[in-house]
Amino acid sequence: MTAAEKHSTIRDGKRLVWYTERLWSEAKALKPFEVELSSIRELDQDCWFGASRKATLREVASHCKRIGAASLDWPIILNADGSLMDGGHRVCKALLEGRSTIRAVQFSAMPDPDEVHRVVA
Numbered sequence: 001m002t003a004a005e006k007h008s009t010i011r012d013g014k015r016l017v018w019y020t021e022r023l024w025s026e027a028k029a030l031k032p033f034e035v036e037l038s039s040i041r042e043l044d045q046d047c048w049f050g051a052s053r054k055a056t057l058r059e060v061a062s063h064c065k066r067i068g069a070a071s072l073d074w075p076i077i078l079n080a081d082g083s084l085m086d087g088g089h090r091v092c093k094a095l096l097e098g099r100s101t102i103r104a105v106q107f108s109a110m111p112d113p114d115e116v117h118r119v120v121a
Helices: 020-027 057-069 088-096
Strands: 006-011 014-019 033-036 076-078 084-086 101-106 115-118
Touching (some): 014 020, 020 084, 057 088, 084 088, 088 101
Parallel strands (some): 076 101
Antiparallel strands (some): 006 014, 014 115, 033 101, 076 084
C-alpha cells in the first residue's frame, strides 16, 4: 500500500494537510486557464526535500522519473493566493520542454484541510 499523495503548508503555527485525491475532486468544476511558468513561486523553492529529507541522487532520480511520466494533459492546482497545491512534476516537465505557460485551475476560496497538526518548535 502506498501513502496518499498530499499537499501541506504551515500557517499560524499549524500544518494544514490536503489529500491530493480530494483536491482533484474539489477542483473538477474549476475552469482551466494558462498561467505563466515564471509566476509560479515554487520554481525557486525547496518543495520536495527540506530539512528532513536530503536531495540524494536516488531522491533526485525518483523525481526525474515522475517528471518524465507526468502528463501535461492535466492542469496544475493553485490555491486562492496562487501557490502550487498539486502539479510540481508537471511544472518541471513544462519547464524542461521550454514552455512558457502551463494549464492550471485555481481555487477562489480554500477548501478545508483534511488534517490540521500543531507545529512543534
